[in-house]
Amino acid sequence: MRDFSHDRTALSLNTATLGHNLDGHGAGWTPEQVIDGCAERGFGGIVFWRRELGNRAAEIGERVRAAGLRVDGLCRTPYLTGRDAGSDAEIQASIDMAAALGAPILTIVTGGTEPGTKGGAESRKRLADRIARHAPHASDCAVRLAIEPLNPMFGGNRTCVFTVRDALEVCGLVSMENVGIAVDVYHVWWDATLEESLEEATDHIYGYHLCDWLEDTGDMLLDRGMMGDGVADLKFIRSAVEAAGYSGPCEVEIFSARDWWLRPPGEVLDKIVDRFHTHC
């Protein structure tokens, strides 16, 4: 297991953590301010959201690299299943945006249960078909696709992939070299089978996301905790992820309308650095 007590090379910021990818939240820092703030503090990389990039993906990617940082990923495809699924053109555009940004990873939040079906199994089959249709283009763009299981509370309208095991089942159905998974502690911390599931994931973990699960989580979407403030066993989860071969970025992604999004971004970044060394 890597020692992060004095090393922040792996530390990556998901820009959602500063709140500015949701209207009315956060201090509204521009991508340039975020890049400078991360570079000053020795972060290793940044993960952006599509809405921040507009038609400036290539320009912003260059700016990141010029600051000595990595672009670690792009968040995320439109939904691929469920009532709110995006079109093929929209999905392809998200792949093209990742390529323009120079992002090696594009995260997939799958979308919910397919209309006219029940449960998750049929939706996961259709999800696999849809990913298989887009993965070759992603491969041509040197973009890997990371299927992210979401906490089961997001079933219905946001996901049909609830566990690492579900995500690996979909990867197996797609069976392409550039399709893997992302592991977010918020979504998987509760899973007693996590360690054994991850053993099957060798070399197909494309992302590891950090935050914490607050003991009194009061909002499904926007009440994530800072690492160390909750009950997730962060070091245990990372050890399992690394035992499965992962050696990539640790991406901090905290949706927190009640707490962290109300604070100055510089203070949030400082706290992340501190907690990364001591709690992750």
Add this chain to the structure above:
Amino acid sequence: MRDFSHDRTALSLNTATLGHNLDGHGAGWTPEQVIDGCAERGFGGIVFWRRELGNRAAEIGERVRAAGLRVDGLCRTPYLTGRDAGSDAEIQASIDMAAALGAPILTIVTGGTEPGTKGGAESRKRLADRIARHAPHASDCAVRLAIEPLNPMFGGNRTCVFTVRDALEVCGLVSMENVGIAVDVYHVWWDATLEESLEEATDHIYGYHLCDWLEDTGDMLLDRGMMGDGVADLKFIRSAVEAAGYSGPCEVEIFSARDWWLRPPGEVLDKIVDRFHTHC
């Protein structure tokens, strides 16, 4: 699989469905009104909550049986783990209340992560110790204890048992004949391993709870759907539960502050009967 298209013997009402176990919700029907309403409509049984019974458990139990209905259970023990765990005396009192009511089953919602620990594993060990301490008294009272896994969104402060597999692991640690599990579709509908987990549960499923998972669930606790209005595959789940040997009541438990708790209780009961025959 049992045919419920014309048979409501197994249909049971969890009184929470009428909202009156939470202050400010529901029409405030007394236990007697609930009993009469269920008897008129041919329900098979009722499950009460402790707060409704006060010191009238024995009297209300008699009233239920006199109306030709079963008392199917009592909801529930105080928490056994976590910051808000009850005392041994409080837990024993809930067992005694179940016995006075004549309830064969007392449901356990476990409580959250134990103070000073992370994740769920250590809490589940302590939970097993605590259940083992109280199960002999329950056995003396002819009360079976049903550990109910909760949707992972209730991790932290409400549960440390997230899946049927987790619950069976705790049953295995306790290893007493009167300790089993309750399966609620709201909590387990998403679990792709449900069928294989239930295969291990033979003869230790002590309860089966019905509602539905709404596609757009807007509140963690109080936005459950009526059977047929959501995306849970109800018939598939019941077939798996019955394949594991369950032949007991199907208990309708719908927390719904936005919808069903706003309606007249008689209308809610009529709808339950209809949906039980057509969707469950």
